[in-house]
Amino acid sequence: MKTITTLFFCIGLLYFASCSQNVAQQKSNVLTIMAMSDEFKTNGVIQDFEKMTGAKVDLQIVPNEQYMNKLLPLLKTGKDVPDIFEGEAGYVKQVVNLGMSVNLSKPPYNADTSEMYPYAVQMGTDDHGVLRALTWQCTPGGIFYRRSLAKKYLGTDSPEKVQQYFTSWDKMIELGKILKEKSHGQVKLLPGEGDLGVIFFANKAKPYVNSSNDFYLDPMISKFLTVASEVRKDGLDAKLSAWSAPWMEGLNTKPGEAKIFCYVLPTWGLFFVMNGQKNSLGDWGLVSAPMSYYWGGTWLNIYKKSPNKELAWKFIQMLTQNTKYMTAYAKRIGDFMSNKVVVDSIKSTMSSPLLDGQNHYAFFAQIADKLNASAVSPYDTTIDGIVGAVLGQYPSGDINLQKAIGQIKNRVKEEFPQWTVN
Amino acid sequence: MRGLNRWAYLFILPFFVIFAIFTAYPIISTLITSFTNESMATMSTKFVGLSNYYSEITSGLFWKSFGNTLAIWIPNIILQMAIALLLAAWFTNSELKLKGKGVFRAIFFFPNIITVTTIAILVYVLFDWQHGVINQLLFGSGTAETAKYINWFDRGWRIQLIIGIIQTWMWFGYTMIMLMAGIQAMPVSMYEAATIDGASGARIFFSIVLPYIRPILVYIIITSIIGGLQMFDMPWVLFQNQGGADQGAMTMSVYMYSRSFTWDQNLGAGSAVAWIMFGIIAVASFAYLKVAYGKEDRQDGIN
Numbered sequence: 041m042k043t044i045t046t047l048f049f050c051i052g053l054l055y056f057a058s059c060s061q062n063v064a065q066q067k068s069n070v071l072t073i074m075a076m077s078d079e080f081k082t083n084g085v086i087q088d089f090e091k092m093t094g095a096k097v098d099l100q101i102v103p104n105e106q107y108m109n110k111l112l113p114l115l116k117t118g119k120d121v122p123d124i125f126e127g128e129a130g131y132v133k134q135v136v137n138l139g140m141s142v143n144l145s146k147p148p149y150n151a152d153t154s155e156m157y158p159y160a161v162q163m164g165t166d167d168h169g170v171l172r173a174l175t176w177q178c179t180p181g182g183i184f185y186r187r188s189l190a191k192k193y194l195g196t197d198s199p200e201k202v203q204q205y206f207t208s209w210d211k212m213i214e215l216g217k218i219l220k221e222k223s224h225g226q227v228k229l230l231p232g233e234g235d236l237g238v239i240f241f242a243n244k245a246k247p248y249v250n251s252s253n254d255f256y257l258d259p260m261i262s263k264f265l266t267v268a269s270e271v272r273k274d275g276l277d278a279k280l281s282a283w284s285a286p287w288m289e290g291l292n293t294k295p296g297e298a299k300i301f302c303y304v305l306p307t308w309g310l311f312f313v314m315n316g317q318k319n320s321l322g323d324w325g326l327v328s329a330p331m332s333y334y335w336g337g338t339w340l341n342i343y344k345k346s347p348n349k350e351l352a353w354k355f356i357q358m359l360t361q362n363t364k365y366m367t368a369y370a371k372r373i374g375d376f377m378s379n380k381v382v383v384d385s386i387k388s389t390m391s392s393p394l395l396d397g398q399n400h401y402a403f404f405a406q407i408a409d410k411l412n413a414s415a416v417s418p419y420d421t422t423i424d425g426i427v428g429a430v431l432g433q434y435p436s437g438d439i440n441l442q443k444a445i446g447q448i449k450n451r452v453k454e455e456f457p458q459w460t461v462n
Numbered sequence: 463m464r465g466l467n468r469w470a471y472l473f474i475l476p477f478f479v480i481f482a483i484f485t486a487y488p489i490i491s492t493l494i495t496s497f498t499n500e501s502m503a504t505m506s507t508k509f510v511g512l513s514n515y516y517s518e519i520t521s522g523l524f525w526k527s528f529g530n531t532l533a534i535w536i537p538n539i540i541l542q543m544a545i546a547l548l549l550a551a552w553f554t555n556s557e558l559k560l561k562g563k564g565v566f567r568a569i570f571f572f573p574n575i576i577t578v579t580t581i582a583i584l585v586y587v588l589f590d591w592q593h594g595v596i597n598q599l600l601f602g603s604g605t606a607e608t609a610k611y612i613n614w615f616d617r618g619w620r621i622q623l624i625i626g627i628i629q630t631w632m633w634f635g636y637t638m639i640m641l642m643a644g645i646q647a648m649p650v651s652m653y654e655a656a657t658i659d660g661a662s663g664a665r666i667f668f669s670i671v672l673p674y675i676r677p678i679l680v681y682i683i684i685t686s687i688i689g690g691l692q693m694f695d696m697p698w699v700l701f702q703n704q705g706g707a708d709q710g711a712m713t714m715s716v717y718m719y720s721r722s723f724t725w726d727q728n729l730g731a732g733s734a735v736a737w738i739m740f741g742i743i744a745v746a747s748f749a750y751l752k753v754a755y756g757k758e759d760r761q762d763g764i765n
Binding site: 108112113115116134278279280284285286422425428432451456457458 | 523587590593605707709720723725731
């Protein structure tokens with residue numbers, strides 16, 4: 041009996057020991073940021089911030105796929121929540137609607153969004169119209185094509201001329217067929233059919249789910265399945281899965297050996313993915329996709345119970361409000377900023393050696409103007425994933441569209457049982 | 463004497479403390495959560511009774527995931543037992559005079575000590591549709607040959623078979639060593655008596671060795687039922703929360719994890735799945751024990 045008492049005593053002791061640590065987080069000179077990548081460090085943002093304020097930054101990195109799994113329990117228990125947490129485009133709407141981030145348009149923050157691209161502001165706004173998160177960047181996308189292949193098979197490598205082939209989906213498929221014919225099947229239009237998804241996902245007219253939990257499958261999804269299946273059936277893609285090793289290799293092959301005509305990538309594709317692919321340096325040109333799109337992006341939230349809100353705001357302020365800093369940062373990194381005035385002031389001076397000197401900045405600025413985020417909803421990552429998984433079940437490209445749509449709806453119903461799916 | 467006893471309790475205390483914190487508490491906490499609508503996505507929680515259990519038991523995908531788990535586990539256990547038994551019989555047969563037994567034993571055991579994630583990534587690369595070694599070995603690498611390549615991961619049953627075979631490869635060495643240990647523990651006099659009575663090698667194996675190692679067989683199969691029904695890592699690393707083609711790699715554990723932490727992030731329903739899984743595994747284990755030890759010879763069963 042005595043031992044059992046001792047046992048419970050020990051458990052109780054441990055319990056209280058763990059409770060005693062549960063005191064409110066203290067205000068400090070250290071700003072904790074939970075980020076999806078180390079870009080703030082590699083791009084020198086943290087160093088700049090530390091120099092500017094004398095504060096220290098504790099950067100915790102959680103990969104994108106794990107981010108919500110890590111963040112949600114922290115928010116739920118209220119323990120060790122970082123001062124700043126992020127939301128990626130695919131789930132930022134869920135993050136801002138948790139009610140865990142401060143209202144940035146109210147004092148003391150009074151964030152000025154008048155010069156920002158409207159879509160970037162829309163993404164960080166919750167369902168009640170309250171601004172909860174801000175981003176420093178904008179992520180419009182384009183199509184990066186191989187200049188060497190364009191010259192060989194189309195007789196020109198100038199973006200204006202190549203753009204003709206990307207004005208509609210039919211034209212793009214036509215181009216794939218030309219390449220296939222002239223190269224005897226050696227050169228493929230795209231690395232993989234699934235790469236096109238992001239373009240269609242960003243062009244939905246309505247969100248997947250509305251406030252009363254009714255699921256809506258936008259016609260863009262069946263359009264995506266149709267175009268992707270045509271690409272696959274006609275043998276126009278290299279059948280690679282995105283981000284796989286051969287997919288990455290296709291970005292780095294030498295001009296003479298390239299077999300993949302173009303890649304679908306946004307702004308960050310240029311300085312995160314293509315940057316450093318030395319073999320293909322200068323062999324790329326940039327044109328717009330048949331539909332304007334954006335892909336990804338990171339929005340910063342301040343935790344509403346953080347004792348360091350002031351410091352956290354200083355960080356976000358530097359990145360999203362301080363035009364002088366933003367200009368210097370954009371010039372240094374080549375990142376495409378969310379602030380129109382900053383973009384306009386530098387866009388004429390930018391060019392990229394990867395693109396053989398083409399001005400990507402002016403190009404992306406045109407696209408950013410056209411973007412719209414009204415169809416973004418909290419669970420986009422998961423539902424886009426369902427669409428991709430269902431498409432993957434038709435490797436020959438022979439899609440029975442009705443059946444595929446049925447499968448998508450069925451999976452949505454299984455994964456979100458509380459939604460109405462018709 | 464009493465003083466000594468008290469010290470003994472103190473020494474075993476750490477186990478019970480750790481057990482209480484890391485095993486007993488989570489189990490009870492999961493049970494409580496399974497009666498609520500607790501979700502990662504919303505900050506409020508309320509009691510919902512048995513409705514999570516009801517919705518999971520009536521969910522088609524849950525039973526599909528159960529079927530997937532069996533479709534991976536059953537071929538795996540049959541193949542694994544067959545290979546392990548055969549090898550164990552060979553390695554313990556003194557008449558064969560096999561050389562280098564120790565080396566083979568180590569080689570066969572080797573896959574078991576590699577982390578599953580590593581193996582899963584290896585599988586992903588080997589079975590890659592366009593650039594995987596398997597297709598290149600089977601068909602060659604010219605343009606005409608490339609057209610024949612098989613997309614290994616585009617059918618649910620193929621995914622299940624591949625995972626099942628990889629599991630077999632990972633575990634047959636371990637099973638073999640367990641069986642060998644059992645066979646070697648058999649008194650030599652039993653072999654000798656059987657040989658003198660004129661029994662053949664096969665006869666000895668089926669009539670004497672197999673019954674003798676039955677407790678070990680039971681142990682292996684029970685642990686395999688428990689491990690197999692909980693299979694998570696390889697399907698997850700390969701296909702994450704969509705389970706690959708036809709949702710073929712969506713095992714019960716993947717379903718439970720996805721229900722709790724991805725999809726609609728419904729911890730309550732996920733906890734209910736955990737408890738249903740616990741029930742299924744318990745029933746399966748007891749049922750097997752019942753079959754393995756019939757009523758008449760229960761005494762000589764587990765000992």
